[in-house]
Amino acid sequence: MRTANGWNRIEKKVMEGKRLSPAEGVSLLSEKYPFLELGALADWKRFRLFPERQVTFVIDANPNYTNVCDTGCHFCAFFRRPGHPEAYTLTVEQVLEKIGASAARGATTVLLQGGHNRGLPLEYYEELLRETARRYPGMTPHFFSAPEIRTMAEVSGRPVPEVLKILWNAGQRTLPGGGAEVLSRRVRREISPKKGGPEDWLEVHRVAHRLGYRSTATLMFGHVETPGDVVEHWDRLRNLQDETGGFTAFIPWSFKPGNTALEKKGLRPAGAVRYLRILAASRLYLDNFPHVQASWFSEGRKTGQAALRFGADDFGGTVFDENVHAAAGHRAAAAAEEVAALIREAGFVPVQRDTLYKTLKIFPGPGRRARR
Numbered sequence: 001m002r003t004a005n006g007w008n009r010i011e012k013k014v015m016e017g018k019r020l021s022p023a024e025g026v027s028l029l030s031e032k033y034p035f036l037e038l039g040a041l042a043d044w045k046r047f048r049l050f051p052e053r054q055v056t057f058v059i060d061a062n063p064n065y066t067n068v069c070d071t072g073c074h075f076c077a078f079f080r081r082p083g084h085p086e087a088y089t090l091t092v093e094q095v096l097e098k099i100g101a102s103a104a105r106g107a108t109t110v111l112l113q114g115g116h117n118r119g120l121p122l123e124y125y126e127e128l129l130r131e132t133a134r135r136y137p138g139m140t141p142h143f144f145s146a147p148e149i150r151t152m153a154e155v156s157g158r159p160v161p162e163v164l165k166i167l168w169n170a171g172q173r174t175l176p177g178g179g180a181e182v183l184s185r186r187v188r189r190e191i192s193p194k195k196g197g198p199e200d201w202l203e204v205h206r207v208a209h210r211l212g213y214r215s216t217a218t219l220m221f222g223h224v225e226t227p228g229d230v231v232e233h234w235d236r237l238r239n240l241q242d243e244t245g246g247f248t249a250f251i252p253w254s255f256k257p258g259n260t261a262l263e264k265k266g267l268r269p270a271g272a273v274r275y276l277r278i279l280a281a282s283r284l285y286l287d288n289f290p291h292v293q294a295s296w297f298s299e300g301r302k303t304g305q306a307a308l309r310f311g312a313d314d315f316g317g318t319v320f321d322e323n324v325h326a327a328a329g330h331r332a333a334a335a336a337e338e339v340a341a342l343i344r345e346a347g348f349v350p351v352q353r354d355t356l357y358k359t360l361k362i363f364p365g366p367g368r369r370a371r372r
């Protein structure tokens with residue numbers, strides 16, 4: 001079969017466990033390389049790391065504690081400026097009620113994020129963590145993205161390492177990967193000029209990893225980024241992972257333009273093929289990340305299932321109570337049984353995991369009964 005120049009070399013390097021160069025990363029993202037062969041190579045790599053025909057998922061919820069934010073990212077449909085009639089901030093008790101409702105539905109993880117609300121003191125976040133740990137000891141508080149931690153540091157006048165220590169002492173052990181978008185100065189200047197540079201995001205995760213936290217990393221693509229920007233993003237993450245080993249998973253997802261400032265510039269959704277290419281290339285380039293997540297929630301159920309043969313080994317979560325994508329007109333959520341059925345339909349045994357990828361329950365796959 002005829003393939004583009006360089007493809008065979010990349011294939012050979014991956015199979016020999018050699019690291020891909022930035023130029024090879026850019027090539028993977030170009031249309032000249034065969035889409036299905038790229039998927040097959042990522043699938044090979046995934047089975048090399050996780051030989052069992054299993055796909056993990058978590059029962060989780062993604063509530064938000066406030067939509068008040070003064071950062072004004074151009075891709076965001078969720079935030080409201082302070083004083084806006086639709087602005088809200090939940091009390092600690094109201095957030096805990098949401099966490100309790102998720103616990104009652106079987107959730108083991110709550111991914112809690114919000115806007116950059118400068119009216120909230122550090123004690124608010126501390127109390128949220130302490131009370132979550134006290135009332136719902138089986139729940140992992142996967143709270144607060146790196147830019148929120150930086151906002152806490154600015155508002156409290158304490159350095160980031162101290163804030164992270166305070167949150168650790170209150171019960172936090174993992175950080176979500178939100179707020180990374182694309183770790184390129186050029187892109188951030190264009191889509192989120194007030195959110196800090198790539199180094200700011202990376203530094204929060206670096207310090208957190210050193211303190212013992214584990215975290216995830218995301219990529220939001222499909223707006224103004226070039227293939228070179230995506231490779232820069234991967235490179236920064238791969239380097240930090242070499243340094244700390246603290247990332248558990250990489251989660252790419254596509255920008256949803258609905259109701260955002262970027263929609264007015266004519267941006268449209270990236271589509272399934274672009275998503276699958278980026279996902280597969282991520283599996284190959286990020287050779288030191290254990291898990292790559294299929295984002296069925298943001299890309300749709302069918303694309304999520306296809307992603308399981310394009311390098312992903314994890315299906316994300318049930319995503320109860322999500323508001324950020326919903327603000328952009330994109331709604332999805334599923335019960336655990338439904339997520340398990342999607343995984344099974346794609347030909348895998350569904351495995352419920354916790355935030356740190358520990359197995360909690362193996363669901364029936366072909367010819368198997370549920371066991372703990």
Ligand code: SF4
Nearest residue numbers: 069071072073076115
């Ligand atoms: S993405 Fe986050 S920081 Fe940016 S405007 Fe939205 S809520 Fe604020």
